[in-house]
Amino acid sequence: xxxxxxxxxxxxxxxxxxxxxxxxxxxxxxxxxxxxxxxxxxxxxxxxxxxxxxxxxxxxxxxxxxxxxxxxxxxxxxxxxxxxxxxxxxxxxxxxxxxxxxx
Numbered sequence: 001x002x003x004x005x006x007x008x009x010x011x012x013x014x015x016x017x018x019x020x021x022x023x024x025x026x027x028x029x030x031x032x033x034x035x036x037x038x039x040x041x042x043x044x045x046x047x048x049x050x051x052x053x054x055x056x057x058x059x060x061x062x063x064x065x066x067x068x069x070x071x072x073x074x075x076x077x078x079x080x081x082x083x084x085x086x087x088x089x090x091x092x093x094x095x096x097x098x099x100x101x102x103x
Contacts, residue, residue: 016071024074027065031081034058038088048095055089056098058082 038055041047062082069075092098 016073019070021070021074024065024069024071027061027068028074028077028081031058031062031065031078031085033081034061035081035084035088038092039084040088042088042091042095045095048092048097049100050092051088051095052092052098055085055087055092058085059089 034054035058038051038058041054042051058081062078062085065078066075066082069078
């Protein structure tokens with residue numbers, strides 16, 4: 001009857017292992033923040049520098065976060081942040097690029 005008292009975490013999308021992961025959680029938050037910033041600013045043509053740089057940094061932090069992630073919750077959030085960062089980065093490049101046409 002001991003199995004009745006244990007919580008079932010295998011069926012949840014956001015299952016964790018019950019241990020703290022401060023580095024992974026920080027990378028998750030930074031990737032989501034930069035991805036959201038890159039996506040929102042990519043909708044404005046004049047903010048292409050912000051969107052392209054935020055998208056590039058978001059892609060790099062998200063890729064490293066995926067490399068060291070431990071739980072499904074972290075990977076799920078990182079994929080969302082990577083998608084937002086990628087869209088913002090490529091639209092920022094299409095609107096003028098990383099250096100604003102100086103090169």
